[in-house]
Amino acid sequence: MEYSLAHLQLAVEIIATVSLAFSGLIAGARKQLDPVGMCMVSGVAAFGGGTLRDILLDRRPFFWIENSYWLWVLLGLCILAMLLMRGRHLQFTERAIQIPDALGLGLFTALGTQIALASGLPGIAAVLMGVVSAIFGGVLRDVFCNEIPKAFSDHQPYAVFALLGGTVLILMQQSGISETISMITALCLTAALRVLAIVYGWRIPAWRV
Amino acid sequence: MEYSLAHLQLAVEIIATVSLAFSGLIAGARKQLDPVGMCMVSGVAAFGGGTLRDILLDRRPFFWIENSYWLWVLLGLCILAMLLMRGRHLQFTERAIQIPDALGLGLFTALGTQIALASGLPGIAAVLMGVVSAIFGGVLRDVFCNEIPKAFSDHQPYAVFALLGGTVLILMQQSGISETISMITALCLTAALRVLAIVYGWRIPAWRV
Amino acid sequence: MEYSLAHLQLAVEIIATVSLAFSGLIAGARKQLDPVGMCMVSGVAAFGGGTLRDILLDRRPFFWIENSYWLWVLLGLCILAMLLMRGRHLQFTERAIQIPDALGLGLFTALGTQIALASGLPGIAAVLMGVVSAIFGGVLRDVFCNEIPKAFSDHQPYAVFALLGGTVLILMQQSGISETISMITALCLTAALRVLAIVYGWRIPAWRV
Numbered sequence: 359m360e361y362s363l364a365h366l367q368l369a370v371e372i373i374a375t376v377s378l379a380f381s382g383l384i385a386g387a388r389k390q391l392d393p394v395g396m397c398m399v400s401g402v403a404a405f406g407g408g409t410l411r412d413i414l415l416d417r418r419p420f421f422w423i424e425n426s427y428w429l430w431v432l433l434g435l436c437i438l439a440m441l442l443m444r445g446r447h448l449q450f451t452e453r454a455i456q457i458p459d460a461l462g463l464g465l466f467t468a469l470g471t472q473i474a475l476a477s478g479l480p481g482i483a484a485v486l487m488g489v490v491s492a493i494f495g496g497v498l499r500d501v502f503c504n505e506i507p508k509a510f511s512d513h514q515p516y517a518v519f520a521l522l523g524g525t526v527l528i529l530m531q532q533s534g535i536s537e538t539i540s541m542i543t544a545l546c547l548t549a550a551l552r553v554l555a556i557v558y559g560w561r562i563p564a565w566r567v
Numbered sequence: 568m569e570y571s572l573a574h575l576q577l578a579v580e581i582i583a584t585v586s587l588a589f590s591g592l593i594a595g596a597r598k599q600l601d602p603v604g605m606c607m608v609s610g611v612a613a614f615g616g617g618t619l620r621d622i623l624l625d626r627r628p629f630f631w632i633e634n635s636y637w638l639w640v641l642l643g644l645c646i647l648a649m650l651l652m653r654g655r656h657l658q659f660t661e662r663a664i665q666i667p668d669a670l671g672l673g674l675f676t677a678l679g680t681q682i683a684l685a686s687g688l689p690g691i692a693a694v695l696m697g698v699v700s701a702i703f704g705g706v707l708r709d710v711f712c713n714e715i716p717k718a719f720s721d722h723q724p725y726a727v728f729a730l731l732g733g734t735v736l737i738l739m740q741q742s743g744i745s746e747t748i749s750m751i752t753a754l755c756l757t758a759a760l761r762v763l764a765i766v767y768g769w770r771i772p773a774w775r776v
Numbered sequence: 777m778e779y780s781l782a783h784l785q786l787a788v789e790i791i792a793t794v795s796l797a798f799s800g801l802i803a804g805a806r807k808q809l810d811p812v813g814m815c816m817v818s819g820v821a822a823f824g825g826g827t828l829r830d831i832l833l834d835r836r837p838f839f840w841i842e843n844s845y846w847l848w849v850l851l852g853l854c855i856l857a858m859l860l861m862r863g864r865h866l867q868f869t870e871r872a873i874q875i876p877d878a879l880g881l882g883l884f885t886a887l888g889t890q891i892a893l894a895s896g897l898p899g900i901a902a903v904l905m906g907v908v909s910a911i912f913g914g915v916l917r918d919v920f921c922n923e924i925p926k927a928f929s930d931h932q933p934y935a936v937f938a939l940l941g942g943t944v945l946i947l948m949q950q951s952g953i954s955e956t957i958s959m960i961t962a963l964c965l966t967a968a969l970r971v972l973a974i975v976y977g978w979r980i981p982a983w984r985v
Contacts, residue, residue: 386928387983390982392930392980393983394928399928481635483631501711502924506600506711510601510603511601517607562603564599565601565649623831692841692847710919713922718812718813722810726813772811773808774805
């Protein structure tokens with residue numbers, strides 16, 4: 359059971375990281391970065407959120423240093439994508455990664471919140487760490503591309519689901535529900551809400567200026 | 568005495584942090600961020616400077632993790648402000664927070680420099696840490712809003728007073744004056760200079776291109 | 777021998793850091809920052825790459841805290857430059873620092889990779905740390921000036937030579953060649969390639985949109 363769960367987590371992690379890496383490649387291509395810049399922005403998008411969380415929590419080694427084959431995977435992926443992708447594929451790819459990205463939102467939220475809890479953080483700070491894990495890869499990607507972060511400005515619910523998922527995880531664990539069950543619930547809830555938001559085009563109401 | 572000083576420090580801290588949080592809300596509103604983005608930028612403005620200082624000094628836990636009720640205060644403040652504020656209030660609010668912000672400049676300068684000194688940093692590096700504490704909340708706020716940081720570009724003296732206040736603090740302590748007295752002096756001096764600069768519209772001379 | 781090597785390293789370090797500091801001053805002047813902002817961006821350009829590397833590796837104290845006279849050097853340099861430089865000098869200075877900057881690229885690559893190796897990082901992550909040391913000063917300088925980082929977008933080979941130099945350093949050390957020899961080789965190779973790229977105007981082929 360634990361064994362197949364670990365496999366499941368690895369599978370979701372690969373799917374999520376690869377979709378984040380693609381989001382960086384697309385953003386870089388739109389800004390006409392050179393191939394080196396595209397790889398860098400892709401790496402920032404894929405690993406930036408978890409790395410910032412670990413800096414804030416003072417955890418070492420980072421995920422991508424402990425499992426440094428991930429850097430090879432990222433490099434291979436970037437080279438392959440640049441060889442195969444064309445400009446007309448960008449929009450299609452952007453839509454194709456929305457669903458795996460929703461999975462990633464759920465996973466990084468659950469993982470980040472859990473890691474922060476295990477580091478002894480109080481509830482609200484742990485939820486915030488989950489949100490940071492989940493969205494700051496994309497935020498840093500946009501900062502390096504000289505854009506206002508999409509997660510702050512596109513009025514689509516994204517970070518708010520991470521907030522919700524993390525809160526549910528904490529409430530469940532405080533009610534005595536096991537770590538595994540509460541993480542899976544938070545992951546599924548966050549990802550499902552995000553998919554619904556994409557399918558039905560939910561919008562965050564704007565602050566009335 | 569020590570007791571009422573601690574109360575005074577807390578009061579200044581609340582005033583300063585709230586005015587920084589407002590500066591983030593205003594910047595976010597100007598860029599038409601969604602409410603989630605506004606909260607995030609508000610949090611970065613309020614806690615970014617101290618957090619960066621603590622990362623550089625390798626201090627944990629952060630202020631907002633040790634006193635995590637601050638995150639609730641910030642969240643409540645943001646929600647309340649978004650419910651009550653209107654576009655026509657923005658400019659008024661921006662002017663209204665200039666004086667509490669000057670207090671914050673003084674406090675964070677004195678606090679940051681003192682913390683860095685206590686960590687064993689040499690004088691000039693401690694002053695720099697005071698400046699980082701005082702201005703990088705605003706700098707990161709502007710970076711996330713895709714603007715050149717105002718503290719670097721608006722030609723109003725701001726960081727320079729932090730530099731001055733920190734230097735005075737260090738010189739006083741090296742002359743054997745007590746920690747409390749030198750911190751209060753640095754705070755008052757920095758804040759007073761900033762208020763004078765606002766009232767009289769002082770400008771930093773531009774580098775002659 | 778070791779003694780004169782240390783002198784050589786110090787000389788290259790001064791040349792490299794000063795040229796990075798100048799690049800920050802130029803970028804700040806172009807964006808019409810005020811003198812305080814120009815000093816800040818200059819400092820970020822000069823020390824940002826090594827500082828980010830040390831944060832990622834959890835190393836303290838930073839170079840500029842351990843050798844805090846560097847902060848005085850930077851401050852003096854900035855003031856002197858602002859007194860003596862004029863707008864018409866900007867383009868000339870930008871070209872004049874290209875060669876010392878190439879030396880810096882080589883030095884920071886070799887130094888960063890070696891430090892990361894000594895911290896026990898696997899090869900590819902150590903190379904990445906060398907690249908981060910060498911280019912993120914400039915990257916952060918451009919972020920604070922609200923520009924897409926030149927290292928990602930100007931289609932001139934720069935980071936790619938750091939990647940190559942770091943890889944050569946690692947391969948040499950794995951073949952049993954001494955630390956000193958492999959570092960000098962990596963430094964010279966990286967710097968020489970960068971100089972050739974400047975002289976012959978080499979370009980990175982763009983990703984075909």
